[in-house]
Amino acid sequence: MERAAEGNRRGYLAERGWRSWAYTMDHKRIGVMYLYTTIAFFLVGGVFALLLRLELLSPQAKYFSDHAYNVFFTLHGAMMIFLFIIPAIPSGLGNFFIPLHIGARDVAFPRINLASYWVFVAGFLVVIASLVSPMDTGWTFYTPYSAKTGAAVATLSFGIFLIGMSSILTGLNFIVTIHKLRAPGMTWHRLPLFIWGMYATSIIQVIATPVVGVTFLLLAMERLLGVGFFDPAKGGDPVLFQHFFWFYSHPVVYVMILPAMGIISEVIPVFSRKPIFGYKAIAYSSLAIAFLGFLVWGHHMFTSGMSPLANAIFSFLTFFVAVPTAVKVFNWIATLYKGSITFESPMLYALTFIFLFAVGGLTGPFLGALATNVQLHDTYFVVAHFHYTMMGGTVMGFFAGLHYWFPKMTGKMLNEKVARIAWALVFVGFNVTFFTMFIVGVRGMPRRYAEYLPKFHVENVISTVGSAILAVGIAVMVLNFILGLRKGAPAPGNPWRALSLEWQTPSPPDTDNFHEIPVVTDWPYGYGKAEGPAE
């Protein structure tokens, strides 16, 4: 035992060779593997997005067939959702930082953690196998079309089933870890808010994912055995598919956003040198969002033929989700107020998150209200809305986290100047690309078509130019990461002078995280004061 403990006092990256990664049970290494994998899919999904924008340069389908366009937006959407945005923050950054944040040596079930990664790999291999006859249904897989198309729906469904399993295992692991492995003195109200976000996320993963798992299983059975649950010709009900699908897929938008909100709650106080405002409000609003998120799935189906009563109820409930979300935003702004703000790259992305997410959030009620929904449903307004929330929100939060924790994870500093240039390009490119989509959406341009009316031409050209700027920005960011990894200056343990536990370890942390489990006596947000306020 003694010697093993000695051996663990090396940086977690010290061991080399592929076996040290493939069989690792170190949560930090598993997190890093998830990060590489999901970022790779982000880049591939981004290439598909650029192809879409390329096609939309001209009002006629010029470069690809209509079918190819359908395949591209399906692959773009499905990859971004299932292979990037759902796993990236929870399984990537969450794996790395949950044990460090709560003062534990690892997650509760390290073996299951490793298994979840390899199930994920199996899942995306099956997804890739489905490319022999690529999907063209949109990422939503709506029946009856998905039951009839010649595409490899059953294969893709099975792949996503596996990815869902990996997501469940991760969520389960985190729930138990947060409950049982907190360091002495780490009470619930001393937890970093990232942990609260991850806790709420994990609950959603565990409860919602099995439903979509069965749904995809039934869809596969529909195609293989013709069971007919979703086929009106056999007495089935296509709207049932939509209920099942959205029972998962609405809550899962909170799997995407809550961890990002957690990151923002970490970054904002550090770079304003102020205690976070409204700790408990932010913490419990995460749980409230997770709970309310289960009650509003029907707002995706206002035009699908639910009863008017159901429509009204779902619409009504949808507005409630805005409350805990707004609570968070106001608390972040109150934290910034009179803070000594500095604009390092993590902070730039965090502020971008607040701004873009507010735009995305404020356009949500137009879609949540029945009357305007019927007008805007399936137009580019929706495309703009969810890109502002998912890309402007979650992805910016993810970037904030990557820049914030890069020194901790790699032991190297990033080039801050290049990081800011990349940020500026991303910010400008994003808004040029997606703000124009609000405009054409209101004017009635439908989504998911390779062709459009000539009157939308100018806006679409602008949007495509924007996407090119965005792509350059992301390329610069990735290059900066690679350069940082190769040539970055060695990072000190705590470059941002932050108070949460991960910064009390060396950069990169040792394999056992803490040689001695820390005893926690205070919350991690006591910035700008000699001591943080008591609980």
Next chain:
Amino acid sequence: MNAPPAGHGDPRVAFESAKLGLWTFLATEVLLFGALFTAYAVFRAKYPEMFRSEHLKLNRVLGTLNTLVLITSSLAVVLGVDAIRRGKARLLEKYYGATILLGAVFLCVKYVEWTGEFRHGLYPGTNIFFSLYFMMTGLHGIHVILGMGVLAYVVVLSRRGRFSSGYHTPVEMAGLYWHFVDLVWIYLLPLLYLIG
């Protein structure tokens, strides 16, 4: 490459972690079956006539027999857990072995049932009722197989002398899981075989 000891090396924390983990997993499983039960409720409300007439084509005798088999197997699990609590590993192996055997009996009976239905031209896709029947019993059957695998693994561990009256977390967890698999069947029986 090696993970730190479970629960920071504190056996009580390790046990509680395992228990919470299993209950969380069961929550997932409930939702997994929950989707199918929802589909069942929706279609039964929509086609009450079909459910009443079609369910008569199921073999109630075999269904009831299987229920008895599973209840007996749960009893064996309880006795097995009790045995190891008193430190009797050999006895545990016998009881868990019996459980696995009963699980196999259940699957054989199920096989006889299904093939009988196929012979009468009743398949998944024949109508909504039979689609539900095959999906629900099929998913349950997969869980029985998984449960048998878990129990077998526990028996192997026990033979290697891993359990004592002081430490037998996996035994309890596997037992709990088996009870859950039984419980699902207890719901399936009236919903599919005994519609009034």
